[in-house]
Amino acid sequence: MSTIRIPTPLRQYTDGNASVAIAGETVGAALQDLTTQFPALEGQLFDEGKLRSFVNIYLNQEDIRYLNGEETAVSAGDALMIVPSIAGGK
Amino acid sequence: MSFINISADGVELSTEEVKRYSRHLILPDVGVEGQKKLKASSVLLIGAGGLGSPLAMYLAAAGVGRIGIVDYDTVDFTNLQRQVLYSTEDVGKTKLEVAAARIKGINPFAQVDTYNEPLTSYNAKKIFAPYDIIIDGTDNFPTRYLVNDASVMLGKPNVYGSIFRFEGQLSVFGMPDGPCYRCLYPEPPPPGLVPSCAEGGVLGVLPGIVGTMQAAEAIKLITGVGTPMTNRLLLFDASEMEFNEMRLRKNPNCVLCGDNPTVTELIDYEVFCGMPAHDHSTYNNGVVEESDIEVRQMSLQTLKSRLDAGEDLLILDVREPHEWEISNLSNHGSFLIPKGKVLERIAELDPNVEMVVQCRTGGRSADVIRQLVPHGFNNLWNLDGGINGWATEIDTSIPTY
Numbered sequence: 001m002s003t004i005r006i007p008t009p010l011r012q013y014t015d016g017n018a019s020v021a022i023a024g025e026t027v028g029a030a031l032q033d034l035t036t037q038f039p040a041l042e043g044q045l046f047d048e049g050k051l052r053s054f055v056n057i058y059l060n061q062e063d064i065r066y067l068n069g070e071e072t073a074v075s076a077g078d079a080l081m082i083v084p085s086i087a088g089g090k
Numbered sequence: 091m092s093f094i095n096i097s098a099d100g101v102e103l104s105t106e107e108v109k110r111y112s113r114h115l116i117l118p119d120v121g122v123e124g125q126k127k128l129k130a131s132s133v134l135l136i137g138a139g140g141l142g143s144p145l146a147m148y149l150a151a152a153g154v155g156r157i158g159i160v161d162y163d164t165v166d167f168t169n170l171q172r173q174v175l176y177s178t179e180d181v182g183k184t185k186l187e188v189a190a191a192r193i194k195g196i197n198p199f200a201q202v203d204t205y206n207e208p209l210t211s212y213n214a215k216k217i218f219a220p221y222d223i224i225i226d227g228t229d230n231f232p233t234r235y236l237v238n239d240a241s242v243m244l245g246k247p248n249v250y251g252s253i254f255r256f257e258g259q260l261s262v263f264g265m266p267d268g269p270c271y272r273c274l275y276p277e278p279p280p281p282g283l284v285p286s287c288a289e290g291g292v293l294g295v296l297p298g299i300v301g302t303m304q305a306a307e308a309i310k311l312i313t314g315v316g317t318p319m320t321n322r323l324l325l326f327d328a329s330e331m332e333f334n335e336m337r338l339r340k341n342p343n344c345v346l347c348g349d350n351p352t353v354t355e356l357i358d359y360e361v362f363c364g365m366p367a368h369d370h371s372t373y374n375n376g377v378v379e380e381s382d383i384e385v386r387q388m389s390l391q392t393l394k395s396r397l398d399a400g401e402d403l404l405i406l407d408v409r410e411p412h413e414w415e416i417s418n419l420s421n422h423g424s425f426l427i428p429k430g431k432v433l434e435r436i437a438e439l440d441p442n443v444e445m446v447v448q449c450r451t452g453g454r455s456a457d458v459i460r461q462l463v464p465h466g467f468n469n470l471w472n473l474d475g476g477i478n479g480w481a482t483e484i485d486t487s488i489p490t491y
Contacts, residue, residue, distance in 0.1 A: 005334070008257040008327070009290070012430075018330055054279045058336050066339055083325065083336060085279045086254035088292055090139030090173070090229035 004080040013040040028070030056083040093314045098126035124313035131312045132156035134221040140297030141227030143175040148305040150193040158203040172294040211356035214240040225249045231278040232359035232367035238271035251304040256329035258300035268320035273341035278363040388471035404445040441466040448473040
């Protein structure tokens with residue numbers, strides 16, 4: 001099991017949970033498990049099965065785009081994070 | 091080369107200034123040289139709101155010689171919960187008039203330049219040109235991309251801070267050895283997917299925390315102290331009091347700062363993001379036309395006359411439950427189904443019955459109508475102005491928010 005941190009804008013889709021335990025040996029499988037647990041997240045993260053371009057997924061401080069994308073291996077205890085686009089300032 | 095080059099040559103500190111800045115002067119890494127650099131430096135703040143308030147006050151207090159501020163707004167009661175530049179008596183005044191006086195009060199040695207206009211692709215480069223550092227404290231995606239692009243094109247660092255609800259982000263973009271905002275976010279989220287602070291709310295102290303961190307980064311860039319946030323993104327969550335740091339990289343394929351840039355001039359950022367950049371904008375969200383669904387507007391007066399005439403009109407409120415707590419039209423029989431639940435609960439609605447759809451100001455309710463029409467709903471009205479309009483024009487006993 002690894003954990004994924006849910007940013008504030010998406011917590012309305014995870015029953016308010018700030019972090020969720022997920023199973024899966026790759027980033028893709030772990031995200032699949034996340035959207036199985038919380039189906040309402042599916043449309044927020046994926047567009048026709050593809051990770052939306054403005055959704056940034058980090059594994060232990062590193063952008064998965066610079067690792068192996070959704071194929072990146074995930075080990076027990078790893079920390080995944082969704083980094084959202086937010087624009088507020090006022 | 092993680093800092094910017096500010097020359098302190100020929101800059102002197104008066105005895106008054108030495109006294110004022112003594113806690114910096116005895117700070118080993120800043121010292122007289124650093125304080126002179128601060129005096130010689132110029133910083134441009136985009137936005138004089140939640141982030142802009144602590145930025146302007148702390149940078150002025152710290153001795154930044156020249157502070158420019160871009161903002162076209164007037165002070166509103168809803169600003170006072172977090173925009174600490176402003177007092178209750180300032181409501182209705184232009185923000186820049188109040189901000190300039192406040193900065194001068196904190197530090198009469200600071201030069202304050204005010205730009206009382208929306209930042210656009212036409213004026214951005216001209217406004218940015220005289221400043222060493224740009225600090226992004228805006229509240230919308232189009233302006234964030236504009237600030238980023240203009241900063242990169244002019245080779246100026248962009249101290250980035252962003253907030254939403256309990257969450258903040260901090261980084262330094264646009265340094266020669268680091269990424270830009272587009273390296274992290276190549277594309278904006280589609281309109282409507284990420285709510286603004288006006289819709290989503292924001293913890294009042296959050297901009298204070300993130301804005302002061304931006305001010306710290308600006309001072310570090312100027313004085314050459316420490317390690318700036320270049321190549322790093324700080325994620326701050328006030329609800330869990332968690333700080334997480336992510337590694338950022340310059341994206342070689344970035345359309346702006348990559349190896350083969352294709353964005354070489356400022357573009358139309360409202361079209362790029364599909365949303366208006368500010369409430370003076372005449373931009374009309376293209377999604378409306380694309381969906382080809384006409385949203386019929388009902389004026390506040392029409393609704394009032396029809397209710398006064400005793401008509402039994404259905405009013406669907408599509409806001410969130412915590413907004414319903416603030417104000418509602420339940421005395422006219424309105425009922426609540428939040429926007430995100432409408433399609434899920436569509437069976438509760440009769441597509442043939444005339445219904446007025448209402449939210450805070452009329453944006454979300456129009457979205458709901460566009461969602462319902464394809465399901466056979468043919469008698470829907472959007473309440474033009476929403477409950478805030480109703481509270482302003484029809485029933486002033488209801489609060490606005």
